[in-house]
Amino acid sequence: MKFAFLIFKYFPYGGMQRDMLRTATRLAEAGHSVDIFTMSWDGEMPQVGAAHGRISVHIMPAKGWFNFRKYQDFIRQAQARIACEFNVDLIVGYNRMGGLDVYFAADPCFIERAHTQRNWLYRLTPRYRWFQRTEQVIFSPQGKTQVLMVDMAEKAVFQRWYHTQDDRFHYIPPYLSGERLQLHDRAEMRAYLRNAFNLPPETKIALLVGSGFYMKGLDRAVHALASLPADMRQDFKLIAIGQDKPAPFIRMASKLKVADNLIISRGRPDIPQLMQGADFYLHPAYRENTGLVILEAMASGVPVLATASCGYAVHVQKADAGQVVPLPFEQAVLNRMLEEMVSLVHARDARLEKWRDNGLRHAHRLMTENDGSAEAAIMLRIAGKKQEDAI
Template identity: 75%
Template sequence: MKFAFLTFKYFPYGGMQRDMLRTAIRLSQAGHHVDIFTMSWSGELPQGNIAVHILPGRGWFNFQKYQDFIRQAQAEIASRGGFDLVVGYNRMEGLGAYFAADPCFIERAHRQRNWLYRLTPRYRWFQRMEEAIFSVKADTQMLMVDMAEKAVFQHWYHTQDARFHYIPPYLSAERLQLQDRAEMRDYLRHTFNLPQDAHVALLVGSGFYMKGLDRAVIALAKLPVHLRKNFKLIAIGQDKPEPFIRMARKLGVSDHLIISAGRPDIPQLMQGADFYLHPAYRENTGLVILEAMASGLPVVATASCGYATHVQAAGAGLVVAVPFEQAALEKTLRDMLEIVQARGEQLQAWRENGLRYVQQLMQANNGDAEALILQDIVMSGAVSNQTQESL
């Protein structure tokens, strides 16, 4: 089989990007060919039956660049021909399958933005791309990392049930390999030049705003002096740090915040931290939550993250309820730090519960689930020829 994968940007530390590359590799290992079309690629190029085509989009605004990239990619796919399935990892038209890593755009636009935003060209473009995927008139198949979001899409677009395909969570083997915790504790503190008695929380992910780093900084500033004294928050990801550095400076806590670009040693850093902080605004899943649990790291997360349910089911930390209140996050952060400082039975129970739960959860997906679903979509003929003809 021959697959075309489309994604706006690839960088090695994004969860969706890692999923895409893993799926491409699994398809390649099964003897299929994958062409990846993207605006930019950061990191090593894949081997095997995988070809990467970089097509920089042009335009004044990001959505215009995306539109130009889609136009170029569709032209390339049409000229090369012979593709059995076109798979998109961002919202765009002309797809046979869509990896739904992001929550419903139109839902967020109505709940989190005012009516003026919905008059902008940006809103109209993204809404049109989403409708092209989820409309009842389309036959695009959706790979869902969180089936709770299915009802949200169906509320707006009335999408047929049969077009949704659930993907169980997956963690790579390296995420499940534990090292000596004392050594990892020393490693983290040495890496960031911290004192050995520092209490450390990690926040990891591209898009600091959506991950709730602003919420975390405000909560940090509200900590009592005795809890804040030896506390450090380390945020790691692909985003601009300046707005959050300015916020921390304004609130008088810049000495307690460290921001780093994405890096490959996240598993080691997680095993050396005291807890994981993920006060995201809204997220389909939040795979990094499971990665933290797999590292034996207690979690503080907002219930607006799909995978926060796993924290509750496992008994592996604390979840801030929705609707979100900043005061609730501040209290939860205080509670967690008090438990961390006490280093008692509760902390150890959270560690063990998270580890045991994730190990059981991972038995449902060995990393092949997405590749198998895409092959089944082709074999079943669920996507009509009009997908390819529309290109």
């Protein structure tokens, strides 16, 4: 079968991007063809042996003064090219757009966030109207787009706004690559992390990883960092790694007089090793369908402090692998929990070891539910039904 994948941008450290490429690779390895259309590609091009199917990447730069205008131009270009040059069985989108057979719902409901996290003036902007229309095209009960859900709790949110039929949602169990479960000696990884950032061996470290620092709650983390007692901050560092502009957060840290406690780094390929060397993982995101990095931290044997607005935070609670800041979010609660986590690290409290072991066991159980082929299997099933309906 022939598949077309559409994604605005590819970079190797994004969770959605890794899901997309893994699914394309699984399809190609099974003998199918995948054409990926994107505005930009950062990283190595996919390689699939000649004995298998193929993956082709088509980079299509877009024009526009604003990002949503660029997205609109890209969608127009990609869909026109697919219609004229490609005979595909299934069109899969990893971002909101019309004309899709399948939408991979990595992002939470846009209109829900626009009404709960923004003021009414935002809902008068062209950007709001564009994103709302693209989401409505996907989820409208008059539509036929099938939706791959990584968090079924978000299904109720979409249905509250759009009344989408139940049978159009398909659940994907969490996936963790084997690389994330390759544990190394903890002492060696602690030294590795500290050497990577030229820090003294006794430094206590909380790690935050993710593209889009604002949505990951780095501002919340900086405010919580500033709330720590001065003596507790002396040998403590918050290291944030990801694809985003660091300047606003550096300015914030300077204003709050904790610039010396914050390190911001671009995305890098050794995240599994760095994670295993951290004292705990901090993820105070505003809202995420999943937050795969939470499971990756658990699989690395690292206690987690996350917000309940992340879909996968429920796994921290199920496993008893750390702490979860409840909803509605209060900065004071995060501040208190961060201080408690740092105190436990200083005291080498037995709870940390318990959380590590619980998280590891839970992550291993999750691995048995999805070997990485669930998305490809669902897409093949949908493509087959589409062919049957066309006969």
